[in-house]
Amino acid sequence: xxxxxxxxxxxxxxxxxxxxxxxxxxxxxxxxxxxxxxxxxxxxxxxxxxxxxxxxxxxxxxxxxxxxxxxxxxxxxxxxxxxxxxxxxxxxxxxxxxxxxxxxxxxxxxxxxxxxxxxxxxxxxxxxxxxxxxxxxxxxxxxxxxxxxxxxxxxxxxxxxxxxxxxxxxxxxxxxxxxxxxxxxxxxxxxxxxxxxxxxxxxxxxxxxxxxxxxxxxxxxxxxxxxxxxxxxxx
Ligand SMILES: *Cc1c(COP(=O)(O)O)cnc(C)c1O
Numbered sequence: 001x002x003x004x005x006x007x008x009x010x011x012x013x014x015x016x017x018x019x020x021x022x023x024x025x026x027x028x029x030x031x032x033x034x035x036x037x038x039x040x041x042x043x044x045x046x047x048x049x050x051x052x053x054x055x056x057x058x059x060x061x062x063x064x065x066x067x068x069x070x071x072x073x074x075x076x077x078x079x080x081x082x083x084x085x086x087x088x089x090x091x092x093x094x095x096x097x098x099x100x101x102x103x104x105x106x107x108x109x110x111x112x113x114x115x116x117x118x119x120x121x122x123x124x125x126x127x128x129x130x131x132x133x134x135x136x137x138x139x140x141x142x143x144x145x146x147x148x149x150x151x152x153x154x155x156x157x158x159x160x161x162x163x164x165x166x167x168x169x170x171x172x173x174x175x176x177x178x179x180x181x182x183x184x185x186x187x188x189x190x191x192x193x194x195x196x197x198x199x200x201x202x203x204x205x206x207x208x209x210x211x212x213x214x215x216x217x218x219x220x221x222x223x224x225x226x227x228x229x230x231x232x233x234x235x
Contacts, residue, residue, distance in 0.1 A: 004042060005049035007226045008033070011209075015220065018210040029213055032081055032202070034223030037230045040065055046226065047075045055102075055221050057084025059093045066097045083165070083202075083221060085139045092116045095124060102127040102165040102202050105141040110152050110159070117158035125162045126153050127202055130187065132180045133169035140166065143187065150191060163200030163218075164188050168208070177208060181215035188216065 011031060019026035035043050036057040043054060043065065056062035062082065069075050081100040088108055094101055095116035104110060104126050117124050128149055131140030141149060146164070153161040164187060168180040181203060188201040204212025204220035212220060223230065 002045045002049065004045040004226060007228075008046060008049050008051060011222055011225050014209065014225075015213065018213045022214045024213065028218060030219045032083075032219055032221045033226050034083065034205075034221050035065075035227060036061070036084070036223065037232065038223075038227045040068060042227050043069075043078075044075060047078065052077060053079045053081065055081040055083040055223075057082075059084070059086065059090035063093045063097055081221075088112055096121075098124065100125040100127070100162070103129045103139065104149070104153070105129045105131075105139055107149070107152060110149065110156060114156035114158045119158070123158050123160045126159050127163050127165040127200060128153070128161075129165045129167075130184065132166045132184055135169060138167065143183075146187060146191065147194075150195065154195060154197075161195050161197050163198045163202065164191065165202035167205075168203070174211065177211060178215070181212055181217075185216040 015029050015031065016026045019029060030053060032053045032055045033046050033051050034055040066080060080098045081102055082094045082098045083102045086094060086103055086109060091109060091112040095113045096118060101113060101124060113124055128146060129140040130146065131138045131142060150161055153159050164184060166184050168177050171177060184201065184203055192198040200219055201217050202219040202221060203217040206222050206224040209220040209222065
């Protein structure tokens with residue numbers, strides 16, 4: 001078994017373990033493998049181990065990977081999620097290739113993704129990214145804007161509103177983290193009551209996936225625990 005396959009199994013065991021502990025069904029928690037900065041061979045190893053959902057953060061790097069796999073007609077049933085900050089001038093790269101964009105946080109991006117999504121493809125699945133910690137360095141929209149942006153997505157012909165995504169504060173203070181995650185859970189519940197298409201709370205990474213699942217996460221985004229530490233000098 002490849003090392004990546006072993007790591008995937010370990011992450012799935014963590015998900016099953018915490019789901020049992022908090023009384024949730026593990027099959028309601030999806031695992032997104034975050035492959036940013038990692039080579040195609042790593043994606044193919046995870047694919048060979050059964051992984052089908054992948055997350056990427058850099059539009060040009062991701063477009064190159066996706067196009068290369070398509071040229072090879074390899075891994076054709078991967079579901080691609082864009083999870084990084086998205087500059088407007090890169091939105092077309094994403095609209096033409098991805099299945100999901102989880103980092104939608106402003107009107108202009110919604111308008112561009114909707115108009116750039118090719119008509120022959122299924123509508124693009126959208127999560128609104130919320131800056132739940134309120135840190136000025138973080139992307140994402142504020143809580144006050146969620147319902148206005150949600151309405152804009154909902155009336156966009158080539159987009160489907162699926163839910164919310166957040167990257168809580170990077171802190172060892174579990175009470176701070178838990179409070180931010182509980183707030184996300186409440187906002188998600190409120191949004192899902194208004195929009196039947198909303199089924200995704202994307203929250204939890206390598207370090208905090210247990211706490212996120214305890215707070216209702218339906219999708220954890222895991223990079224390091226599957227692919228190892230990222231070397232940004234190689235990115
Ligand atoms: C890189 C990244 C992850 C994965 O983080 P790890 O700590 O490596 O698991 C998850 N979500 C987003 C938005 C990311 O950019």
